[in-house]
Amino acid sequence: MAPHGFVERLAELARVGEPFVSVTMVEAVGSTPQDTGSKMLVTTEGLSSGTVGGGKVEHKAIQHAQAMLADTSGQAPVHQLVEWNLQRDVGMTCGGVVKLFFETYNHSDWQVVIFGAGHVASAVTSCLGQINCHTRCIDSRSEWLDKIADRDRLTKIRTDDLPAQVAALPSDAFVLCITMGHGTDRPVLAEIFRQGRTFPYLGVIGSRAKRGVLVRELVADGIPREQAEAFHCPIGLPLGTNEPGEIAISVVAELIQERDRWRGKK
Structure with missing residues (x-):
């Protein structure tokens, strides 16, 4: 279930035309900091609403979203699905795996x-x-x-x-x-x-x-x-x-x- 205020904040960002990324945890296997379906919104300033678990995984996800927004070449990907092993790719002690779906809005407009x-x-x-x-x-x-x-x-x-x-x-x-x-x-x-x-x-x-x-x-x-x-x-x-x-x-x-x-x- 989306966190309280998530949909309202998404609608507000979409309406004013501010570029942002919606991040959804589509799969969580093993020991992970958040459940499947957790969501957050990221703008160029950072986390705007929601969470995908906090800590290192969320920090890495925010950086990834901001890197997508920083690409103004006109050829940046609109959607990305990434899979991270929390121990190998994120540097966490837990051994779970997460899949995150990144969707940009207003950025490619x-x-x-x-x-x-x-x-x-x-x-x-x-x-x-x-x-x-x-x-x-x-x-x-x-x-x-x-x-x-x-x-x-x-x-x-x-x-x-x-x-x-x-x-x-x-x-x-x-x-x-x-x-x-x-x-x-x-x-x-x-x-x-x-x-x-x-x-x-x-x-x-x-x-x-x-x-x-x-x-x-x-x-x-x-x-x-x-x-x-x-x-x-x-x-x-x-x-x-x-x-x-x-x-x-x-x-x-x-x-x-x-x-x-x-x-x-x-």
């Missing part, structure tokens, strides 16, 4: 962060909702965020300080700046470059002329030119009209193309 919640950003968010993707939409305008329908794997963040959100972005996120305009896109870009953050994809909506202005202003702000030029603008594949829905399809198509390239797919 594609992460897309959108700064902005206007017409195009809303259309991109809606388009991403049709595929296996966790989306984070950030804007200062609650009335625009409220127009975007709530759903699983969508986090809406209302803040007056968009650049302050940069530090909390996952390193494997695909990041889009689709804010009210140049004046609100540039501070986000500048903060990304000042923090030395690199993402698999960083894009800003706009024309080639806008890109030139952004690069000049970033360089004037002290960002090295090579770094200041490290973003996509315009974004999206060259197809369709300027209608928000068609722009969104072109943008998401390019994101999928870049995601597959990043993951090493042909």
